[in-house]
Amino acid sequence: MKGVLRAFFATILIGLVHAQAPFVAGWERVGREPFAGAVLVSELGCTACHVSEQKAFLSKPGPDLSEVGARVNGAHLRRFLASPSGVKPGTTMPDVLAHLPEAQREDVANALAHYLATLGRPKPSELPQPEAVERGRKLYHSVGCVACHSPEKSLSGSVPLGPLAEKYTVASLAAFLERPLDIRPSGRMPDGQLERTEATDLASYLLREQKTPPPAFSPDPSLAARGKALFAEYRCQACHRAEAPLGSPVLTAFSKLRGGEGCLSDQRGAWPHYPLAENQRAALRAVLSEDARLWTPAEEVQLTLTQLNCVACHQRDGLGGVPADRHEYFTGKDENLGDQGRLPPTLTGVGAKLKARWLHEVIANGASARPYLNTRMPKFGSANAGPLVARLKAVDTLPPAVFTRVGESGRPRQVGRDLVGSKGFNCIACHTFREKSAGAIQALDLMTMTERLEENWFHRYLEQPERFSPLTIMPGFWPDGKSPLTNVLGGDSGQQRDALWQYLEQGPDASEPAGLVLEPLVITVKDEAVIIRRAFPGIGKRGIGVGYPGGINLSFDAEQMRLASLWTGGFIEASGIWRGQGAGEARILGRDAVKFPSGPAFAVLAQPDQVWPVPDPTPRPRTVSFQGYILDDRQRPTFRYLVDGFAVEDFFVERPNAGRPRLERTLRFPQAPPAGLYFRVAANTSIEPRGVNEFAIGRSLVVRLSGPGTVRGVGDAKELLLPATGGELKLEYHFIAQP
Numbered sequence: 001m002k003g004v005l006r007a008f009f010a011t012i013l014i015g016l017v018h019a020q021a022p023f024v025a026g027w028e029r030v031g032r033e034p035f036a037g038a039v040l041v042s043e044l045g046c047t048a049c050h051v052s053e054q055k056a057f058l059s060k061p062g063p064d065l066s067e068v069g070a071r072v073n074g075a076h077l078r079r080f081l082a083s084p085s086g087v088k089p090g091t092t093m094p095d096v097l098a099h100l101p102e103a104q105r106e107d108v109a110n111a112l113a114h115y116l117a118t119l120g121r122p123k124p125s126e127l128p129q130p131e132a133v134e135r136g137r138k139l140y141h142s143v144g145c146v147a148c149h150s151p152e153k154s155l156s157g158s159v160p161l162g163p164l165a166e167k168y169t170v171a172s173l174a175a176f177l178e179r180p181l182d183i184r185p186s187g188r189m190p191d192g193q194l195e196r197t198e199a200t201d202l203a204s205y206l207l208r209e210q211k212t213p214p215p216a217f218s219p220d221p222s223l224a225a226r227g228k229a230l231f232a233e234y235r236c237q238a239c240h241r242a243e244a245p246l247g248s249p250v251l252t253a254f255s256k257l258r259g260g261e262g263c264l265s266d267q268r269g270a271w272p273h274y275p276l277a278e279n280q281r282a283a284l285r286a287v288l289s290e291d292a293r294l295w296t297p298a299e300e301v302q303l304t305l306t307q308l309n310c311v312a313c314h315q316r317d318g319l320g321g322v323p324a325d326r327h328e329y330f331t332g333k334d335e336n337l338g339d340q341g342r343l344p345p346t347l348t349g350v351g352a353k354l355k356a357r358w359l360h361e362v363i364a365n366g367a368s369a370r371p372y373l374n375t376r377m378p379k380f381g382s383a384n385a386g387p388l389v390a391r392l393k394a395v396d397t398l399p400p401a402v403f404t405r406v407g408e409s410g411r412p413r414q415v416g417r418d419l420v421g422s423k424g425f426n427c428i429a430c431h432t433f434r435e436k437s438a439g440a441i442q443a444l445d446l447m448t449m450t451e452r453l454e455e456n457w458f459h460r461y462l463e464q465p466e467r468f469s470p471l472t473i474m475p476g477f478w479p480d481g482k483s484p485l486t487n488v489l490g491g492d493s494g495q496q497r498d499a500l501w502q503y504l505e506q507g508p509d510a511s512e513p514a515g516l517v518l519e520p521l522v523i524t525v526k527d528e529a530v531i532i533r534r535a536f537p538g539i540g541k542r543g544i545g546v547g548y549p550g551g552i553n554l555s556f557d558a559e560q561m562r563l564a565s566l567w568t569g570g571f572i573e574a575s576g577i578w579r580g581q582g583a584g585e586a587r588i589l590g591r592d593a594v595k596f597p598s599g600p601a602f603a604v605l606a607q608p609d610q611v612w613p614v615p616d617p618t619p620r621p622r623t624v625s626f627q628g629y630i631l632d633d634r635q636r637p638t639f640r641y642l643v644d645g646f647a648v649e650d651f652f653v654e655r656p657n658a659g660r661p662r663l664e665r666t667l668r669f670p671q672a673p674p675a676g677l678y679f680r681v682a683a684n685t686s687i688e689p690r691g692v693n694e695f696a697i698g699r700s701l702v703v704r705l706s707g708p709g710t711v712r713g714v715g716d717a718k719e720l721l722l723p724a725t726g727g728e729l730k731l732e733y734h735f736i737a738q739p
Ligand code: HEC
Pocket: 041, 044, 045, 046, 047, 048, 049, 050, 235, 238, 250, 251, 252, 256, 257, 258, 259, 260, 261, 262, 263, 264, 270, 271, 272, 274, 284
């Protein structure tokens, strides 16, 4: 019985130790020798204290703390320093204070926190806004964060984020996410190429639990002075850059370390404590003797891809790649492209494929050639890209292609143009050309090819695309090396490929190939309304476009039950819908387009100043549901829908008005509306009262209401609300000439 109990408690203990063990992404993914041990050494920073000649062991630097007081809350710092892995399980920062008695540990952590809090001033910040949280949630699950971090439905094998809500404010986290390499130059947390608003949305999502601001923390000068001395005493600057150089004592060199002692033992002492899992400890012990190991350039490449966790998104030579349980978070805009339209490309042989300059642009600055992927190639910065590019170029080679260059007399650029066009190999059926496309498939733009690709690779790839990507839909045009176009350049396949290259190499000077320009499919409206139920910009698949006679048009969102946009002039261009171009959306023609806010148009507010509810990403049938529409004798629809069980009939009719047409809208409620029901007429940065119950929305639209509306501020913007009382609401939308 005793034995059983002991085993039981031992299991719990091991469980606890494992939960706190440092999480090192690459090690979890490709935990095999010699990479496993080496990756642990670099990621846990062993050689920051135990000197080593081994470049592969170069330790990951810790975050730059020079402005940490502006970024991180002081109370969080105190808790984190007293027990790093207790507060953020899985962190790679060791517990440097673990050997101190508890009271002294708290005391040292407190002084350190006071010192760090003097480094930079916190800036004022707002709490997370519901709409921003929703946008952030979408971004987080689509741009690539989930390659390394856990999605909302938690997945093991994820880089921990810790208790962000007590650590950051929306403003400080957004500033970090916008430029993570400034603070964490190691590149382990790469730069996701975020716009400022995207960074704010992501920060709002990550801090969605934050209901009150983290408490203010005012550093005490005398504690701070003591903390500064302790920072040097505990060798924090071994991993965190600081002005003070690292003093003595000189610690045991890496090659002299004894595996059962110090940081690798179970003992507590004047060394950092790493709550290692048993297999991590074993891998570290095994690698102690490898200080003088010579790594081949190919191994160095593999090691770097593991340390920087490129393998979270890319596979190379069969290693890494997006794991099955994260596939759903990698999406694209063009279903016709299959997996190539959603997963990051392979890195097998990429050094022979891409020119050094482009390879550097991609890894350092996230240069992109595949606009149809939702995942972004992050930026890792020049310092991280430089050595990797040189090694990839050295390691990856491809036997030279044999071909005869086409001389001027063979008019290579003219021939190349014919081959690319619809009367030749029709490359434009699948590739865009300067962002224009002729076919349903929109693979990489042909204009990026010669800028990015090595000429040799271009030839070898076109010879046999399936050798490079077995499942590709890119056809081989020269089966068995023979060209089907026997009368072009004598049917010589090498010369035909060279002509393609010479044509594409002209870049901006290359004239468009035949077959590229398609007649646009303009839908015209005559004396009856025209309805198109398809995807519209900003709505998704459940859009309904209505063009009214006289040149006024609207799009209605039959998912959120709202007017989505209004515009005057031409109705839509529909080649995107029927020829599968663009995002498969209708393209709005005309002028003066005004967009209305996403999210529900009706809501019950307990107080008139209550925040408007967030759009429900997947509205449940119970809350809102579309009941279809009925048409009048001029084909004008009356939209019918339920909002929280409450029925609405929504009808628009055009009123001709000397070239500035207007729409009248009637919202009819068959049953009495619930108390506190409001209709959100518009949201815009500019909403100005003009006359009685009349408001100018932006620059070109005036709305006249059947009752008094209220304008209220929401962040930088304004909202116009109309209480929904009585049996119906009437609105008029007038377009005015712009000043
Ligand atoms: C912040 C500095 C620091 C870091 C980082 C650090 N150590 Fe240590 N380590 C020490 C100190 C201090 C000692 C005790 C003095 C000594 O042995 O030089 C020590 C001792 C050791 C010893 C025992 C030395 C002996 O043979 O008696 C081993 C083994 C060891 N460390 C391994 C590691 C490993 C593995 C890592 C990375 C996971 C690591 N250390 C990270 C500071 C550090």
